[in-house]
Amino acid sequence: MPLLDSIWMLIVTYLAPFIFVLSLVVFFHELGHFLVGRACGIKVDAFSLGFGPELAHYTDRRGTRWRLALLPLGGYVKFHGDANGASAADFSAVEAMSAEERAVTFAAQSVGKRAATVAAGPIANFILALAIFTAMFYVQGRDVLLPRVDNLIDGGRAVAAGFQKGDVVTAIDGRKIESFGEMQRIVTAGGDVTMKFAILRDGRPIELTATPERREIKTAFGPERIGVLGISSSGAPENWSKKHFSLPGAAVEAGRESWYVVSRTGSYLGGLVVGRESPQQLSGPIRIAEVSGEVAKSGFWPLMNLAAMLSISIGLLNLLPVPLLDGGHLLYYVAEGLRGRALTERVQELGFRFGMAFVAGLMIIATYNDVARLTMQWLNLG
Known part of the structure; x- marks a missing residue:
């Protein structure tokens, strides 16, 4: 019984706040892609909150499958004609489509529409942070x-x-x-x-x-x-x-707070590139879960404050010019606009492989840092 109580306490104290914060941030990020994509006339095949096995789903009248998946560590929007949730085009499948069906694929859209759809995810993260900060300052001062x-x-x-x-x-x-x-x-x-x-x-x-x-x-x-x-x-x-703030005043203060988080996150990422900052400062899901649990003990608004900061950080991270991330897609579209035609399939494939390796490397480093820190804590307690 004590073991079951400990597991339940772990879920309630740390896992639940972590899932809430991360799911909120991921949902709004993907919702940005989804809403702008649909506004641009792109068919959406799937909207997934989480990865892995499907826990529940709903198919709307436009044919989009809304998925709730087992692993709450991200999510994706899969547009028609994409090979996967990372918006990598399935060129052979698109070529085999009828002209009418091909017209609603992501790959068939203009550079401007594709860029707007991709940029909408990080922008949604910034809007979410502004909304949270505005509400927090208006309600709490x-x-x-x-x-x-x-x-x-x-x-x-x-x-x-x-x-x-x-x-x-x-x-x-x-x-x-x-x-x-x-x-x-x-x-x-x-x-x-x-x-x-x-x-x-x-x-x-x-x-x-x-x-x-x-x-x-x-x-x-x-x-x-x-x-x-x-x-x-x-x-x-x-x-x-x-x-205390009026609603407009709270919005102005929210803008200042958001800019502070943007500048600090951007400064760290820039310092990481030039070697001024240490990769040991990177934190992964384990640390985020731990911080979410500790912050949740202080109440709802501190947890929402954490969600806002995480939303900005994820928005900025996604804007890095690395293939697989949104910034990498935007980099491809800039190159396409300058060249007058898209990059070759081979170049795009190599870019996505590099991006996959880069993102995987970051996750490995962040997880290693989390595990190393927890190990040191346990050894010190011992």
Whole structure:
């Protein structure tokens, strides 16, 4: 009985929030492809949430088979004439079709329609994130902590720059600062970058120059290399306030929040390419499930906040110019537009093989990181 209780607790605590978050993000991504594809006159053969054996299905009046599959680790939309859910064309099958049937295949559409259909998936991810953030800020508002320096780490960059306890940061590089969290975001993103800080000290404005030190720290998503200045806030109740938003104001704040996630994710991906960031920071489904479970304990809105951040990350990842991903398809269409004709079947096939290897490699690294981290946790507990 204790074993069954433990399994049930694992499902409720971690698996259920993980499936909810990932399914929500994947569903909207694929819905973007689906809606724009249909609007462009493309027939949709299947819409699958999940991979593998089918658990349930429904066929609509236009012939689309809506599938719920066993493995909740993704999904796909299969357009008419595609060989698979990755929109790789089945050229021989398309050639064997009648002219009427061929006209509603994905491959028969103009470059513009195909590009719009492919781009709609990542765009839907960004729209979902904006909608979640807007609702969250409108309903809950935002807790704001005064950007006051309450503690200084001995030997830290802030001490060297001349910061003192009681300083209130009002601007960084000319950008107005309203909260400690906003200051943290700028500093963490600016490791080894010199910044100018506008400070209020005993009511007098002064200016300090400091360079946050780039360090690896542990976060909810694993190790991360960020800028560290060496200051902290006590979080005293009198330093907190609640900022409320109208619906338009919440939408503006949602745009700012989304841009922050985009910039941080894009910065990491770019740093990964040039070797500035470590692939050890990549997290896979195991880590996402673990974080989903921990965040869900804090309530519905923190879980939705995680879903919004994950939605943006998946949208950006899909825009990478790698065949198999949406960005790879868009790259093909750019080449087709410049050449005046599509790339050869052989070139496309080789590209998809490379893309498959690239995506598989990322998944292997991310899963290895997850397993290695869990193993270290178990060893430490032992």
